[in-house]
């Protein structure tokens with residue numbers, strides 16, 4: 001085994017998945033499911049909400065579905081999930097349903113998160129399985145990807161609005177001139 005392989009870092013793979021999402025215009029979130037004991041990758045995924053027109057196609061949901069489907073198991077006991085952003089309430093619930101052993105996440109999400117923020121799913125009495133949670137793993141890298149993505153999107157929107165208003169003004173001029 002090479003040194004690189006022996007030092008395999010699942011969060012690096014999750015960050016690479018997040019970068020893939022950004023490249024195709026998806027919110028850059030990546031997730032990797034690993035068999036805790038062996039470190040074997042069970043599934044990796046990135047957000048595909050836009051591509052699949054599926055509001056539930058978050059990286060975590062896709063990774064859990066892929067691994068459970070491939071293994072033919074409804075519970076992934078002993079598996080650890082690495083995700084670049086604090087999971088939302090939907091994904092946190094799916095993590096609990098899947099009985100994952102551990103959740104590692106990168107950036108915190110005060111607006112949309114459901115683990116350390118919002119409904120704090122794992123702390124609810126209705127939550128029957130609480131994974132061990134380690135937040136803030138390579139947080140700055142995950143955050144940088146997200147910030148870069150949203151900044152670019154804001155700039156695109158501003159440019160679009162500028163273009164719209166320019167078109168509108170030209171139409172107005174044409175209309176005035178025709179009269």
Ligand SMILES: [Zn+2]
Nearest residue numbers: 058087088091
């Ligand atoms: Zn989610």
